[in-house]
Amino acid sequence: MKSSEIFNPTLREVPSEAEIVSHQLLLRAGFIRKNSGGVYSYLPLAFRVLKKIMNIVREEMDRAGGQEVLMPIIQPAELWQESGRWEVYGDEMFRLKDRHKRSFALGPTHEEIITTLVKQDVHSYRDLPLLLYQIQNKYRDEIRPRFGLMRGREFIMKDLYSFDIDEDGLDLSYKKMYEAYSRIFERMNLKYRVVEADSGAIGGNESHEFMVMASSGEAEIVYCDKCHYAANVEKAQCPAPEPDGAKRAEARPLEKIHTPGVRTVEDVMHSLAVPAESIVKTLIYWADGEYVGAVIRGDRELNEVKLKNLLGCNELLIADENQVSQVLGVSVGSLGPVGAEFKVYADQEIELMDNFICGANEDGYHLMNVNLGRDFVPETIADLRNAIKGDPCPVCSAELDTTRGIEVGHIFKLGTKYSEAMKATFLDKNGQERPFIMGCYGIGISRTMAAAVEQNHDENGIIWPLPIAPYQLIIVPINTKKTEQMDLAWSIYEQLSGQGLEVIIDDRDERAGVKFKDADLTGIPLRITIGPKALQENKVEVKKRWENETVLIAVEDIVEEINSILSQY
RNA sequence: CGGGGCGUGGCGCAGCUUGGUAGCGCGUCUGAUUUGGGAUCAGAAGGCCGCAGGUUCAAAUCCUGUCGCCCCGACCA
Structure with missing residues (x-):
């Protein structure tokens, strides 16, 4: 074509x-x-x-x-x-x-x-x-x-x-x-x-x-x-974390601290100088007519699908700030599982946390040294978090990647x-x-x-995988006015398309740069360039769209070379 | 449906605040010079400014309505 x-x-x-x-x-x-x-x-x-x-x-x-x-x-x-x-x-x-x-x-x-x-x-x-x-x-x-x-x-x-x-x-x-x-x-x-x-x-x-x-x-x-x-x-799935044998810390006495203006996990990290892993966050959901609290570690994301499956509810919506403060009388930044008026569903990881920090269910206050069991008992402990990079594989326990x-x-x-x-x-x-x-x-x-x-492109355009490329190869004669180049281009074109290959010949009277840009943009996998430089040695250039180098091939070997490339991909 | 933005030659945009009869770059056409990674020069074509009303001597510009498009959110192969 x-x-x-x-x-x-x-x-x-x-x-x-x-x-x-x-x-x-x-x-x-x-x-x-x-x-x-x-x-x-x-x-x-x-x-x-x-x-x-x-x-x-x-x-x-x-x-x-x-x-x-x-x-x-x-x-x-x-x-x-x-x-x-x-x-x-x-x-x-x-x-x-x-x-x-x-x-x-x-x-x-x-x-x-x-x-x-x-x-x-x-x-x-x-x-x-x-x-x-x-x-x-x-x-x-x-x-x-x-x-x-x-x-x-x-x-x-x-x-x-x-x-x-x-x-x-x-x-x-x-x-x-x-x-x-x-x-x-x-x-x-x-x-x-x-x-x-x-x-x-x-x-x-x-x-x-x-x-x-x-x-x-x-x-x-x-x-x-x-x-x-x-x-x-x-x-x-996130497998239940194994107690890693390290000694559990001694439970320290529960402590209520004044934390004005501290709302997010990040705020807590900064104001108390603690890692997100020692904080527990509480999210309130509206589940088929009831408010429930999901409790997970501060650095984790809640998986709503898992929560929904656990609750077996039809409708699960996260409660907005107004609902929370109206219904529970606490702003979202100060929620916690201790003394909660809502049912608490805790992620498995909470079980392994000692002396953690969470909201006190009272505006402007947080609790320190909270421990599951002693200070609150959740309705259920389950896998509620999103798996992330580095988590153990549920099948073989190796590290997961994302x-x-x-x-x-x-x-x-x-x-x-x-x-x-x-x-x-x-x-x-x-x-x-x-x-x-x-x-x-x-x-x-x-x-x-x-x-x-989406998977196969670069800054110049598309790079079609060979099996689905619109054409497999494009022949670019640098100068269409040079009959030497055009004759060779047409001869290679006939040979390759004669054996069933889908070939484009760029016969437009455009500058080389334009043709190259268009060929790259369109993403045709293979390109044969016919120009004066290589032609002096009776050679043409072959370039794979997905590689940078250009290879010089003798004119008489070109068909064989193309077939050999095609057989590899 | 909620929130935000945009509709001006084929593409990308300016002009709109402060109304005065439309402009730039790219592309297209003609000719010349060029010819290895989106050439240069000279000339040309192409727009009732999304559409419909309104205000005004006068509307791309102000007002109202409407249609379309894009982004964020709920939804999803």
Whole structure:
């Protein structure tokens, strides 16, 4: 393909609307253009990338026994009412009416449709397992679309749904998908991790997220290099700390001290010259109609998901300062577990603390030398804190590390949630009617493209991983007016594209600098430069986008050299 | 939905406070000179200043409404 004919309008300046790197670069490099908030057009280069991602996904879905289908985006309300999600989904679902005033939704996902499809035509265990998938646009009327393709309102997604006879079957389907997903992200040359995830509202008992590593990722992940444990911070367990054998300090008498104006943990640290580890903080939550206090060490963060799971409540909201002072008569800076009027839930670490400091439940006062057991007894002691770097791994006790990632895949065991709600059943061996055991497995296709950029770029632009690059190679003749250069460029172009390689030839009458800048911005992995310097020795230059050095290659060896590079990546 | 900000040629912005008929850089087009990391010179095209009302002799500028976009928060593949 000639550069002069490719539709990829590049921009020199960063459009002001773009906040994160992938959004900026995809706009600047002429891959995407916005049509409205969270809705984008994919230009030719982007579409090529998307097709590559889709093809890898397709191949692995097929290999795992999946069959591709195409289903409606416009879905009738009745199906959603049947599953109960018409109400549940709320404002996040795009809704519309037809001319007869019948209600429809633009599909945010396809559980209802697929369950209906299978229910209509699958009636026997002999037809199971069944793995069906689709790749298409999905719609969510996000409260706030942002980050370009990361959180759009229209996005491309692959979803596979599995239907099994029993839990064992589901386990097998789940395992197949887990492996297929791993292959997919490996094939795309993306650095990723699989993490245990909270299965959240969708239900089910097992769930993993596939995270593409990127410092800009929205999810924090803890992981262990020793044993491959990895989990979303929300989910990561903190093992109960072992008493490390060091002698526990003698409990000293409780002491109340005047601490005017001291509110935060930091204030306490400074005014009393103590480390955060010897302070205990108390957070008040409104949990289904009751105020409760969560107590954790001063340097730790509370994990609300853990607290919520512990309390088994539906609604958990942190109380604001006004509520606290009104209801408890103390300002938030002076809260503490001693003599508290609220139920106290303490993090495990509190048990190991001796003579700590906390608020006195009286404005302007703190308590020193507080000890659990002697001075207060919590309702429950549990794991309530966020895991952080350096914490022991819950599996092997080695030190955990943390990183950030972008969630590009998520696999769930659904069980019978939808099949029961929608009465989707089959007859088992014994003629018994049973609901399908389902699983669902998603990959954000358009998001993966953005994640790939987020992970692979430098100050000059995108660096596409070879397997998903829009083109693999670009040939840059320095001066298009020199027939010697152009003839050679075209000859190499013919040879390489003749063997199936995707090649761009920059035939534009631009200065070399412009061509280099555009090539870098666009992120084509390999570049062959044809210029007068090397040509004198009958050589051309080869440059890998992800490396700085340029290598001189003899003209007659160039095809072989390119093939050798391609075989390595 | 709450809080903040912004809509002025394709992109990035100035002008608005103090109303007087729109400007800069980049890009685009023409020509010349150039040609190894976003060239130079000369010329040119392109904007009813988001939209709708209002105030005024006069509105990009002041007022009201409306639409859209961005950021922070609750939500989330």
